Amino acid sequence: MSVFSKTPEVEVRERRLHSVITYNGTAKDLYEKSKSGSYAPCDRSFSQCSSCMGGQGGGVIAHIRDVALVCHAPIGCDAGMYNAALAARGTALARGQKPFSLHVLSTNIQERDTIFGAAEKLRNAIREADSRFKPRAIMVSTSCASGIIGEDIESAAEEMEEELGYPVVPIYCEGFKSKIWSTGFDSVFHAILRKLVKPPQKKQEDLVNIFNFGGTDTFTLLLKRMNLRVNYLIAMTDLEQLETISEAACSTTICETLSLYVAAVLEEQYGVPEIKTASPYGLDWTDTWLRAIGKATGREELAEKVIAEEREKYREEMEELRSKLNGKRLYVISGDSFAHNLANIGKSLGLELAGATSLHHDLHTDNPESVNTLNALIESNGDIPNFSVCNMQPYQVVKILRKLRPDLLVCRHIGLTGIGSKLGIPTLFEGDANYSIGYEGVVKMGWRIYEALQTKKLVENVARHFEMPYTDWWLDEEDPFYFEGGHGK
Ligand code: SF4
Incomplete structure (x- = not known):
């Protein structure tokens, strides 16, 4: 069946990808259940926000x-x-x-x-x-x-x-x-694909589509070293750039959750291959991503050269960072694939992954051959015992963090960062998704984490003066997922 729908609307993720907004268990269990189709999605009977x-x-x-x-x-x-x-x-x-x-x-x-x-x-x-x-x-x-x-x-x-x-x-x-707000991305890309994208006039062999949000430009310099041009999509583009995305040599992304539909359609309809490896977050994923880009664009030797040079350039700094951060327990809260990306950077820096919460989880991808970033994370990191899916419900996040007490919290959404500080947990806000890509991105993230850890005394002081707006009953209740599956109605 075609991924690209000829109808005006694209099917919502709940029906298309069987996406879920609540889960509590381990990363491996969720992945196995997604693969076997045995995860029965359930809703919660109380929602604080969306x-x-x-x-x-x-x-x-x-x-x-x-x-x-x-x-x-x-x-x-x-x-x-x-x-x-x-x-x-x-x-x-x-x-x-x-x-x-x-x-x-x-x-x-x-x-x-x-x-x-x-x-x-x-x-x-x-x-x-x-x-x-x-x-x-x-x-x-x-x-x-x-x-x-x-x-x-x-x-x-x-x-x-x-x-x-x-x-x-x-x-x-x-x-x-x-209920999966990422469906909005699919709606936008579907409209663009349906009405604006034109069939390719000529292939642009050195052009790489990078689906992205706003933020700094960190891809251009990295890919320039492989004689490739970057087509940042879709922030700051113009109409012509959108019309010609079908001419690119390949498509890749900062987050599969953002672009899995558009990348699958471009491959299916116009033969623009989707890079089927995890995005370049963490040293190991950057290696595999560059190799995949090299393969898709006929630049395999250049990819190896860039990998070797970059690894060597940051070798000493990485050793220093690992010695400073080794064993610190990290918790990540972010959108689906981006949570996996951030967690993988933590692994490169020698941090211990205390757990992760993704804001939803797509049980499937539009193209069954697309990378499964949860599986990629399990392969690089091993299983993650405290893994949950929770669509940004502060009343649950508070309990998860109180229970696990990580040394550091990294959040992609600013509304959740305050929770870490109020609990006395040094917290890093990762607003610009481009900032931490590639080898340099891991090093920059390492130093930002190191600086965030220095705020420990400050946030502990904040926590001492902060009163949670929840009842004792809720704070004493064992299970953060108490309202899941109709419980508590
Ligand atoms: S903000 Fe969104 S969910 Fe709320 S009324 Fe408008 S369209 Fe509906």
């Missing part, structure tokens, strides 16, 4: 330079856009590019629109986006409100495309459809 796939999708699309985004939603759905605006500005500055302003409008669906419809509002917002931003394409994202009232976005987009003479592309990302 995130919206529409917000995730919008955040990604808003970073394209000559594209405008019209959110067909109540205004509050796009409150998080200020984050995207900051991230876009930060990325532009970090990459030495001219500052970037978001081109985003909301149709501001209101109560009466949910009764009488809001198609005219949408058409007017698209015209407004055209006149304000002069984009080369307009993306239209949906929301719970537009989905529930059954707005015909497809027809409105087609009409406006004819009127304006350039692509008007719907993205179907109604928040209520999926």
Whole structure:
């Protein structure tokens, strides 16, 4: 069966990949159960918070330079856009590019629109986006409100495309459809693949697609040494870069969770091979990733040269770091594959993995041959006894950390970092996913961890003055997953 769906919408991850938001056990057990299909996903009967796939999708699309985004939603759905605006500005500055302003409008669906419809509002917002931003394409994202009232976005987009003479592309990302917010990434990539990507005119043998968020540019220098060019996707791109991703020599990523759908479709539809090794986090994974890139682009010797040189360049510094960090117990909380990536860096630095929590887990991948990063982590690290899946529920994270008391917490999401400090655990926020790639990235992470560990006294002091907002009953309850599977209803 084709991975690429010809329908306007891509199937949500729960149904497509049997993704789950709760699990408690060991890494190996979860992997074995995913493989055998014996894991029966269950929900929790109490949720403290969540995130919206529409917000995730919008955040990604808003970073394209000559594209405008019209959110067909109540205004509050796009409150998080200020984050995207900051991230876009930060990325532009970090990459030495001219500052970037978001081109985003909301149709501001209101109560009466949910009764009488809001198609005219949408058409007017698209015209407004055209006149304000002069984009080369307009993306239209949906929301719970537009989905529930059954707005015909497809027809409105087609009409406006004819009127304006350039692509008007719907993205179907109604928040209520999926508890896995990464489904929003799939919605965005599906819209781009369906409406913007063109069949290759010529193959660009030295071009590597790197699916990514914003942040610093660390891939360009590394791959330049293999005479390769980097196509950072999709933050800060322009329309032409998107249209020609089918011409690249291969696709790779900073996180399989972000790009497993688009990479699988590019391989299936246009023959752009997906790099099927874990992303370059940790020394061993960087070796295998560079070799895989070398193989896909006919540069195997160059890959070996870069590996040998980089290993030698950082050998002494790595020894020093390992001696400083050896045996410290690390806990990682991050999105699915990125949690595995961060944990693998810890392994390279000689840290002991006390455990990890991923924010969801895809039991399958779109392309069955894609790398399974959980398995890659088990192979490099051995089993991880305290492994859980938890979609960012602070009430559970608090209990997990209180129980395990790691020496260090590394979080990818800033909202969770405060929990570590309040518990007296030195905590590192890993906001820029590019920062820790490759050999240099491991060393930089090592020094940041070393510095974070120096905050021990400070965070212990913070913890002494902090009172948890939970009842004694919850804090004394043994099981952080008490509400799993309907328990506690
Ligand atoms: S879940 Fe629905 S209502 Fe909430 S932000 Fe997302 S689209 Fe808007």
